[in-house]
Amino acid sequence: MPNAALVLTVAGLTDVGRSRSRNEDNFHVSMDGGFAIVCDGMGGHAGGDIASRKAVDVIANLLGGYAEVGTTVTPDAGDADRTHGDLAGIEPMVRSAMSLARSAVRKANRAIYDLNSARGFAQGRGMGTTVAGCWHVPGTAQLVVFHAGDSRVYRLRDGDLTVLTRDHSLYQIWLDNGGRGTAPQRNIIVRALGTGEDVEPEVAVHSLQSGDAVLICSDGLNGMVPDGIIARVLREEAEPARACAALIEAANEAGGQDNVTVVIGRFTAS
Incomplete structure (x- = not known):
């Protein structure tokens, strides 16, 4: 629908899981x-919950100060996904975002x-956090996606x-290098917020x-939940709040070995 404005319906939910005593996720x-x-x-x-809350607050305050309230969005023709290396072909508002x-x-x-x-932790020590987020740029049909760490952003289309x-x-x-030899643990993060003086997030x-x-x-x-099951829940449950609850339930039924946080947004033509 090339001439229809997009309406966003979104919901989020977090849960401590079945193995942890404290929820260090925030959204x-x-x-x-x-x-x-x-x-x-x-x-x-050391304060993982403090780190995740600080990151959420700082990023939300900066993006919230820029975002325009009530802006409608008109989809562009075709699918033009780009990374931040292709800035020449991106409109100024999206580059700014x-x-x-x-x-x-x-x-x-x-x-x-x-x-x-301030707490006396050396570089690489203390608290830290991953981040993943997306921003529906005002006045466009573009989604800015940013992340550091292993929290993820998915898109379900058709x-x-x-x-x-x-x-x-x-x-x-290890996977990128061909998966040779013994696989390392999946939860060893090589980029995160707070563990070094500088960080370079990926933005696309x-x-x-x-x-x-x-x-x-x-x-x-x-x-905990394979991508195939995640896709099935998103296909079968159109209402974001119920889909969030279903995915968290699936993670807990699979063992709930970690805190789990889910945010789902759906875009429909007005």
């Missing part, structure tokens, strides 16, 4: 601003790093599920169409 959903963020804290007693998203993640990283330094992010993990590096832009569903999750979901 934020902005209906007016059209963005959502999921952070998976690391550090246990990508730049702001990158800056927001970097500021969140520095805020957590400073907290660690029944097909696509991962829009690439895990920053030792296991993913993806097209939106009527009927698309976007999922952001911590690895407590995809670490």
